Amino acid sequence: MGSKLSGKDLIKLGFPKTNAINIALGQITRYRKREKKDQILLEARSVLLNPDQFLGHGTWGKVAEGLIKPVEVRMQQLRAQRVPFSVFGENEIDEVAKRQLYDALKLPISVQGALMPDAHSGYGLPIGGVLATDNAVIPFGVGVDIGCRMSLSIFDIPASYIKGKEFQLRNILKDNTAFGLTETQKTRTDHELFSRPEFQEIPILKSLKDKAYKQLGSSGSGNHFVEFGIVELVDAKPNWELGKGSYLAVLSHSGSRGLGANIAKHYSYLATKQCPLPKHVQHLAWLDLDTHDGQEYWLAMNLAGDYAKACHDNIHQRLAKAIGKRPRLTIENHHNFAWKEVVGDKECIVHRKGATPASAGMLGIIPGSMTAKGFIVEGKGNIESINSASHGAGRLMSRGACKNSISKSEMSKILDRHQVELIGGSVDEAPMAYKDIEKVISLQQELVNVLGTFTPKIVRMDK
Template sequence: MGSKLSGKDLIKLGFPQNNTVNIALGQIHRYRKREKKERILLEAKEVLQKPDSFLGDGIWGKVAEGLIKPVEVRMQQLRNTRAPFTIFGENEIDELAKRQLYDALKLPVAVKGALMPDAHGGYGLPIGGVLATDNAVIPYGVGVDIGCRMSLSIFDIPGSYIKGKSFQLRNMLSEHTKFGMNETHKIKNDHAIFECAAFREIPLLKSLRDKAYRQLGSSGGGNHFVEFGIVHLQTCKPEWNLRPGEYLAILSHSGSRGLGANIAKHYTYLATKQCPLPRQVQHLAWLDLNTHDGQEYWIAMNLAGDYAKACHDDIHRRLAKALGKRPVVTIENHHNFAWEEVVDGKKVVVHRKGATPAAEGVLGIIPGSMTAPGFIVEGKGNPYSLQSASHGAGRRLSRGACKNSITKSDLTKTLDMYGVELIGGAVDEAPMAYKDIHKVINLQEELVRVLGQFTPKIVRMDKG
């Protein structure tokens, strides 16, 4: 069996007596341990003789890289000075979030940064943090929920429709949305994403494909939601074929489910091994995009982002079918992702962890809370924010603080006051947990222009 294969066997084949042997044993143990030793040794010999032919291979690519140009592993030191940065709404942001950004700006790969007015502390980069890096991607700069995003469907149905149909709409949300770890749809919809080559060629993704298939069209726990509400359009784009006014809409917030979480965990582990950092910034370990693992993470991250979009598309398709209407406008955006962009004339990797892309003319949604409006926005392309905006109102209270200070009765009274129905949900997502969205939007007038608002009316969340 492959698990009995030893380093001596590889050295006998001609492998150099260095870390390449350990890499090869690690890959074999992880992905090929059930196969016969003889077969693995035949493949290993082929890799040794023609390593160029195996670059990029899901199993042997990392070994081939070690034979041609091993990844240099050395303790990284922070710079004494920070890369340039701008903070928007500084007085609304806690000190932990600022400190986390300051640490990130001292990384040797940091080029420029920004902090959005909804920012609060996180792991690695703060939530609401934006960081441009030189040819490096930081898994925790993207976040655990890769491709977490907003999606808004607007229907050519008057907003007043919701008053007489709230019972039916509530039932639609109960029947056609699934949340949390255990709920999945009985009838699955096929999607082209499952034919993606990465699901076949990258062993980690191959092992996650079935779970991703089961979870398609479901939403996570925490602050993820699907809502029926009323959109008030102040300004309409010509291609929308709508007039300013009030319309029925569906807004959803969720990410890449177990697929993204497992990708984040796996590649964060690899990053910490390849890029040792001082303890206080170890969550900011990066992968060089010129390495096998860096390229593989980039492929996996993009797949997770596409999968998150596929989940939202499935959610909206199911609800639109139940409504018997097709949306006339769809607006959507990621907010936990990394993009290759040009900043100050240089190609860099821009991480937006809990931040909305806001290049000139780019549309996005910035939600408030269960009782506060969300905003449909158009980016202004501000270079100081690295063409970014906030991803929401931002937390004012931690989940623990909510559980200690807010009762279920407090939550119910607040929802009744605003005429909002809630299915599921918990006190740690109570409206009182969040900053004032109106203040947060006013603090980024330089970053986005407001085209309209979404007011939640029937909200579905995980049971909590």
């Protein structure tokens, strides 16, 4: 018997001459190639004899599925008509983003869609796009940065505290935050998340666990940030520990780091293989939630979302400790994720790719730019927006356009004018790269109530 396992070996075991053999070889090559051939064949025989017992198994679950009920792979056709949708702030949205939503509305799995006023084009679903689907999840409808989110900690410290403490707060940010591909926190902390069974049972997650552990408490590059600023609460809820007023606060924006990016890459590839689509919509390939890969992605996506929250919690805990105060109010939300929600009278998968959940009474944060206020909002539960709102101001200029037309000195002058200090950052995140947040908020008055604002003062981003 040769050392390399082949399809002939599986046929000798009794495997049917179907795609189950290709699936088995693919899984073995991906996850078990360093193990002894005899051991693999012994396991493969057990799967063949009792496939029901292996459904959901990390390595063999997909093989068992192939033996019991193979996933049907066939070219998917778009509908002739779009499902119902709403566009908020249509005149502020570029045509490419609208066209991307219109294409998504023709998918055979689509139920309802919406476009937020900060929308701009992306991969597959546009940024600012919301799409409800029937029992299917689109990896690119969630986005590459799974669980990208906002987190705001408000301290019972008057806003005037910042004056005269800029040097101290700047050093606190430098010492307690880490950004980009290579920076990690100097002191590592463990988290109960790493004991989750998904990290042991799903091979792709098992391979990413060490990276996730190292990157805990760090932030991504691009438009991700951690900043000190001033919160103005114009309304306060009875259960809050703070009333109306001006306070010191920390706002962070980041996602699930390398963990989420690798999950997105892996399952996007599987989706395109299982769900062939016309070329112009191939990024909208989906995974059926009744399949092994669909269920596995759902578990991995939720783990990545929880990991993103753990990163923000870690950052805020470090900063709070350095300040010597605990936050009195925390407001947070994902804006790159998928949820199971009832749309109409049907449970759907609601994708929000760059959109803030805004069910009735739900709190969220919609940031502006380095020099523009962000907004603390309460959702109104508008069914036409699928209980959603914008996730920010939205880009007005592409990163390339910023680099070609904005100088660092020009950006520095604008920051100085607004009395904002920037640590790191680049011209592709310059304030003029973004739409007018005041206008964006005004275009969604039927989606959210404004409870307060956040004004950045000391901003840290990647170099």
